Every structure is written in structure tokens, then in C-alpha cells.
Amino acid sequence: MSDERLRRLNAMRDCDRILSGVRPKTMRDRLADLEAGGDLDGWPDFYGDGPVEALEERVAGLLGTQAAVFFPTGTMAQQVALRYGADRTGIPAAALHPLGHQEVHERHAYAELTGLRGVRSTIERRNPTAAEIARLGEPVSTVVIELPMRDAGFVLPSWDELVAVAKASRAIGARVHFDGARIWESTPHLGRSLHEVTALADSVYVSFYKSLDGISGAVLAGTADLGDYARAWRHRYGGTIFQQWPAVLIALAGLDRELPRLPRYVRHARTIAEALSLLPGAKVYPQPPHTHQFRLWLPFPASALGAAVLAMAERDGVWFAGGWQDADVPGYAVTEVTIAGHALEWTADDVAEAGARLLAEL
Template sequence: MAETVEQDSRELVESVEEQRKQRFERRKAAYRSARRVLARSSFLGTLRERLALLETAEELYDLDETADLYGNGIVEALEAKVAGLLGTEAAAFFPTGTMAQQVALRCWAGRTGNPTVALHPLAHPEVHERHAFTQVSGLRPVRLSSEPRLPTAAEIRDFEEPFGALMLELPLRDAGFVLPSWEELTEVVQAARERDAVVHFDGARLWESTVHFGRPLHEIAGLADSVYVSFYKSLNGFGGAALAGPRTLIEEAKTWRHRYGGQVFQQFPTVLSALAGLERELPRLPDYVRHARVVAAALREGFAAAGVPWARVQPEEPHTNEFQVWLPYDADTVAEAAVLQAEETGTLLFGRAWDAPGPGLAVAEIDVRAAGLEWTAEDVKAAVAEFVSRLP
């Protein structure tokens, strides 16, 4: 009897997983055929579409220059450009942000003599990197506030044990792409300094933060001792990241980059895509952030008008061009409604996956980019009504 129940349970799980895989394939197909989306995400593009990013690469860099070898040439040009944008002495290109941040914090641990890194439990290394800090780099993460926001200055000052580095993810993605106020951020940094800790910014999406803070990039980055930025999350590059900070730190980081396997033979396609993002996408991000606020308000009004008993946009006014929508439905139910809407109307309102943070709850991320600028508030409300009509 027990074996039969176990087999039935296993078959049910496998059936649900197969349905989700099929829905993902349908969502990809719907995205590709949709006439209207809020963002054309690079990760669902074809190889041909992605390579088109380099069709006018001669506008970005002298293509008659010799290709890079192990980090010279065009790689050094990108590093210099990033250092200039962030106002730091130097920068180093890395194949991944995971590697860049491990190297940065390992270097700081050697300098402070303390391998403890204080961070939020929703920060990327704690949620998405399989405990890489402890398993690979010998670092010891300790968790600050569990609230869905960045830690406060009081929480930094009152933390019960010493730490060598404070890591702040700006914005904190898994809490809804949230940022502190400028005053709160400066107070947090000062509190860490009072404890003789260095401050490192996980700025994967720092490019998107200037509207919220009302400050230029170099002033934001200038609060920290080191900063990591991504070239694909906000800028649509092929991949890659940069670590920026004092020249001595960056020189040491390049040594560890080699040891970690990041001394790649040639990287010019990825670097060219990063230069394209800095040239073409970075100047448009403030427009995306401002329009995301229009979209978020229209989503709230649309769900209220459609009679959904409870719906939430997190944060209520987006801090960046990305935010969350929470609905009181099973995640599979809303995922199916989103795909059906796209298949039947050509409008894909929710292009990203729906997760289930708890029973009867569903949450999805919203990303507003160039395609989303074409949507008016009324367009969003109409799309919400269409979506809700497909819910049970």
C-alpha cells in the first residue's frame, strides 16, 4: 500500500513538472509571436537577434585593432570606461558577477583580517549561488535584517558580532528591486565605517538606480569601497561583469581572477556587447524607470477595477524599471492565464515566470524597457482586464 501511494505521489510530481516545462515552451513561443510586450528580454532572443547587437560595432570600437588576448586591448578599454563612469581608480572585467564578488570580498578579507561578510538574507550570494562564499572562497556570511528592505544603520550598529565587510545589493532584487533612500544609504555606509568594515556594493543593476537616488552613478558608487556591475541584466549584453575600486585592489583582483579561471583567452564579442549597452541602453534607463511607475500605477488600478480581491505591486512606486506583482492565486493558475492571453490576443502582459511564495499566492517580476514605452496607462488597464478574464 505504501509503495503504491509513493508511486502515485511520484507520478503526480512528474506530471506537474512536465506541465510546467510545456508551459515554459509555450511562454517562449508566445513571447516570440507577441505583438505587444513590456520588455524584449535578451535571454529569449535567437542567436541571429543577439548577434545583431554587433552589426554596428564599428561605432563602438576600432575593429581594425588586434583582438584581445587574456584581458588586454578592447577589454582594457571597457575597464577604463567603467572606471570613468563609476568614478573609481580602476576596474577589472570578469566573465561573471559571481566570480567578481567572491574575488572582491576575498581580497577585502585578506586586508581586514576578517572573513565575515554581513549581508541581507535575500542577497544574491545567499539565494542564487549555492553557498559559493563558504564553499569556494572561505568567507563566512552573516545575515542582517530579514525584512524585505535593505538593512538600516541601527541594524548595522547593533549587530552582535564583528564583520570585515558589509555587502549591499542595490537594488535588492528578491525583495522587489528595492532601494533605500539616499539618506538611509549614506547612514548605513557611515555605520559600517564606524565598525571598521569595508563596504561593497552588489550593483548588478546599479545602472538603474540614478532616478531613485537623484544622484549620478559616480556619486552613488563613491559611497562604497568597491562596486560590482553587470553588463547583461540592465544593459542587454551577452554577459560579463566588472569590479571597480582602488587601483591596488583591482590589481590584486586580477591575480585572483586568473586563479579562479577568469583569465579568458578572448572576450571581444562579450566586451563589444557591453560597450553597446553602455552606449545605447544606459542613457535610456531613466526613461524606463519613470515609465515603470506609470505601468505600476495602471496595474494597481486595473486589478482593482477588475475585482481582484487583493493584488499588490511591490514596491508601490517602483524604485527601478523592475518590480514585483503579487496576486492571490495559485502560481500555475496565473501562469496559464498569462500564456493564454498572449496566445489569444498577441499581448504578453506577464513575460516572466510566476513563483509561489506561499499557498494561494503568486508573484512575478515586471520589467519595463523600450517596448514598454509604447504602452499607455489605459493600455495596461485593458490588458489587466483581459488577463483577469482568463482566471477562474
Template sequence: MADDVRVRRIAAMRGCDRILDGVRPKSLRERLAELSEAAGPELMPDYYGDGLVGELEDRVAGLLGAEAAVFFPTGTMAQQVAIRYGADLTGRSTVALHPLGHQEMHERRAYADLTGLRSVHPTAAPRNPTAAEIAALPEPVGTVVLELPMRDAGFVLPTWAELTEVCEAARGSGARVHLDGARLWESAPYLGHSLAEIAGRADSTYVSFYKTLGGLSGAALTGTTALAAYARLWRHRYGGQLFQQWPAVLSALVGLDRELPRVPEYVRHARTIAAALAQLPGAVVFPQPPHTHQFRLWLPHPAALLNDAGLLLAEEEKVWFTGGWRDTEIPGHAVTEVSVQSPALEWGTDEVIDTGLRLLDRVQN
């Protein structure tokens, strides 16, 4: 049943003329055509990490102001290597993580099961830890992980001063700082500093190529040349030394060329969209204004009704509003994540409100 709904949802989104949340799903033929156009007639595939992979690694290292970057097939693998490096380098088998962080919520605690590390939680508040909380840790840690932005807290970011202070506190305790920057691309406008300046606060940074940039898959880990050498060794041991990765790498390069320059525009327009959504009956938007181009929206209706209403709106009016609603601990209230990207730039305040009211009419009926 879930697969049937997913197929129906993709078909509905592909048929929409207007999309507020997310982007129109592409078919295999469309993705292949996009890659073919970007490749040109003379570009050759990579072999075990050479050629095009090296080009992407150099590009990302330059963007983040790092000595080196290493391409990984997944961010989960990249992050485990970064945390393992911190433990080996410092001799400390404990890592400071947030309970809402990606390692705890979405990586099945691989740092513990695969590497044998332990975690401590500097805070349970829905934000990154502060310098005082790092200084108050009950035991030495090898790595302090900061997620920018913190997705499961609502895509929230610290201020530049807070980020600087917590990084200094971590280093003062003898720990490395690792940035879980899967969505680092959209963090720069709020922090008011370049990607290189943000990554420069830390010892290592992970970025994703399919989040925000629209790549097929893949990630990069940046840092020193020593980290890069270590990362290549452990990437192979973890099974990440693939024979050819050119589809993912080429799509990442396309994303850097086409999407990355537009991210500040997405972030700016997210504030307009969020303010409009907040005017719907019973709506709550967080954070307000958004820190990035993504934020959370609550409505006082069950998730099933909202998902059904959104699907009907798409099929009947060819307009995609939002989807992916899930029930919360508050009875009768549901939450979703809104992602403002290229299609949403066409939406103004009045259209958001009018379409939202039509969605709610379907919920009530």
C-alpha cells in the same frame, strides 16, 4: 516539460507585436548582426584581457568614478573576489550579508565554501541594513555588503541619507563597504545622485552587463588600483582569465551606449505601469511607486493558471503581458516580477488595464 514550456514561451514572445514585461527575445542571428554592426571593420579581438576588454574597464571606471575596473566573466566570481579582498585586508573572516542577498540566495554561499568565510546577518527585514544595525553587529566584520537594489526584497533601495549613514557606520567599525550593484544602473533616479556618487559611498562596486543593459554576460568590479591588482590575480586563480571575451565585452559596450541613457525613462514609466496594474482586481504592487524600473506584482490566482493565460494571450492576440508567475505562501496567490523596458514605453494606463482584464478573463475561464 519545463524546457518545452520555455521554448513555447520564447516563440510566443518573439511573435508578439506588443510587450509589457521585458523585451523581445533575439535569435542568434540577430545578436550576431548587432555585434557585427557595433564592431566595425577594423576592430580586433581581445587576447587574455587586452584591447576591447581594457576599453570597457576604462569606460566603467569613469562612469563609477573609480580608480580602476576589472572585467569578470560572472558577477558571482567578481563578488567572491571583493569579499575575499576585504577579509585579507582587514584580517577579519566574517562578512555582513543580508539573508535575501545575492550571495545567500543565488551564489550557493560560495564565500563560505570557496573562501572559508562566515556571515552575520545585520537584519532579516526586507531591506538593506541600517547604520544602527551595523553598529550593533556582535563581532567585527571585514566587509559589509549592500545590494542596490535588493532584488529578492522587491527591488527596494534605501534613501540617499540611509545609504550614506550605513556606509559611514561600516567604515567606522573598520569594515569595507561593497556594493552588490548588479542593477546599480537603475538605482540613480531614486537615489537622486550619479552613478559615480553612489559608488563613491563604497570601497568596491560590482555591476552586471546583462542585467538591464542587455549584454550577453559579464560583470565588472571597481575600486582602487590595489583592489584591481588583487582582482586580476584572483580572477586568474578562479578560472576567469579567458582567452577571448569580445562578444560579451562588445555587447556590454553596446548596452552602455544604447540602454543606459534610457534607464531613467524606464524608471519613470514603471510608475505609470505599476499604478495601472494596481487597478486590476485583487492586484498588489510592491513597492508602490517602484524604486527602479522593476517591481513585484501579486494576483489572487494560482501561478499555473496565470502562466497558461499569459501564454494563450500571447499566442492568440500577439500581446505579451507578464510571465514567470510563482505561487506564494498565501494559498491561491501568485507573484511575478515586472520589468519595464523599451517595449513598455508604448503602453498607457488604459491599455495596461484592458489587457490585464483580458488576461484575467482567460484565468477565470
């Protein structure tokens, strides 16, 4: 870990107030989370039984699927989902968005390790529409929908759009796979329960560390046939690990603690986003946010914003938002804002005051 990153983590951990993100946890903090996830006097898992099976059953119940299979990483789970579609349909191609996780963050594992070919579903900064799927022009085994699409700004379709694209995918003979790493917080915008949302898909991947405060791990959920297939390929990919109980217990704790809070985070994100949009030169997208995460642009260099945030945190004990990057918009930098935990304590006036303080620092 770099000295600069360590400095940011220490500063954020010591802040009394945090607007974006959650307070970083040490390894000792994580040990305390284990207690909340299950009986530490019980037996650990052995190659996927015990606590792993308990988590799988819990997630299958939450999603309303026949099966759920735990994977150490989402990258592995998504490869298996696309491989399954290709094997079952005989079509070695999948419809993917160029901003989707498989293309941007997984180093094209579906192509490099599985030999599949990606077909671009759309070039718009959103998920594909039913019309775009209908005119793909070539057969695909799976259509991937990312809920929400993180690299487009955490954007979601409407419920009617999602229903239509699922129908259009099946009309061309394709399966529907939801890249649902953050599907947990998508239900308020869609206006439907998790059961109703996942019922539109043939397979769903969910993550435990992106919104539920886990340390690692994912689940691939779907039919019983998919579950059998996923367990076989999980083993072949090296994902059937001897023991994974720390990640599993902390995931269970996250389901208990964070999942019920997500609707509140989503609602409060709208208040915070509106207040941030009133800062001089600020731009917020989407407005209002679709989930509890959104993007914020300010008219300063990323390096200057990062330094100002850190200085304000170390001096005043207030963390504004980190992770600034220079944007495509000339003269602006952008960051991802996550409303969770301590951010619920912030009012619009608090945001205005902290924003003014940050701008004065700049």
C-alpha cells in the same frame, strides 16, 4: 531547453506588444548587436587586453573609480571582493543579508571556496540600517549592500540611509561593498549620479546582462590596489579567458543604447505599476517602484496565470508578464515586472485593457 520554455520564447518573440520584459533575441540577433559594440575588423582580446581593457576603462569612467576589472560572472567578481576585504583587514567574516545574492543565488561560494563566514546584517526585507550595522556585535571585514535588493522586491534605501550605513560600516572598521548588478537604474530613486553613489563604497560590482541587454559579464570596480588584486584572483579562479570579445562588445553596445534609456524606464514603471494596482485583487510592491522592476501579485494559481498569459500571447500577440510563481500569500501568485523597451508604448488604459483581457482568459 524544455519544450514549454521554447514555446514561451517563441510566443513572446512573435508578440506585437510586450508589457513586461524584452523581446527575446536569437543568436543571429546577437550577431547584429556585435556590430553596434565596436569595430569587428579590429583585433579581438587576448587574455584581457584590447576590447576588454576598453570596456574596463569605460566603466571606471562611468563609476568614477580608479580601476575596473572585467569578470565572466558576477559570482566570481563578488567572491574576489569579499576575499579582498578579508585579506586586507584580517577578518574572515562579512555582513550579508539572508536575501542577498551571495546567500540565495551563489551557492554560498564565499564560504565554500574562500572560507569566509557570513554574519547576518538584518532580517528585514530591505538593506541594513546604520543602527543595525552598529550593533552587529562582532567584527566584519565587509558590509554588503545590494542596490537594489532584488529578492526583497527591488527595494532601495533613501540617499540619507545609504550615506548613514556607509558611515556606520567604516565606524566599525569594515569596508563597504555594493552588490550593484542593477545599480545602473538605482540613481533616479537615490537622486544622485553614479559617481556620487559609488563614491560611498570601497568596491562595486556591476552586471552587463541584467539591465543593459548584454549576454554575460561583470566588472568589479574600486581602487587601483583592488584592481591589481582582482586581476590576480581572476586568473586563479579561471576567469582570465583567452577571448571574451563577443560579451564585451555587446556590453559596450548596451552602455550606449540601454543605459541612457533607464531613467525613462524607471519613470514609466510608476505609471504601469499604478495601473496594475487597479486590477481586481492586484497587489504591487513597492508602490511606487524604486527602479524599473517591481513585484505583482494576482489572486490566481501560478499555473493558471502562466497558461493564460501564453494563450493571450499566441492568440492576440500581446505579452502581459511571465514567470509566475505561487506566493507565500495564500491564493496568490507573484511575478517580477520589468518595464523596458516596448513597455514605453503602453498607457495606463492599455494596461487596464490587457489586464481585463487576461482576467477574462482566467
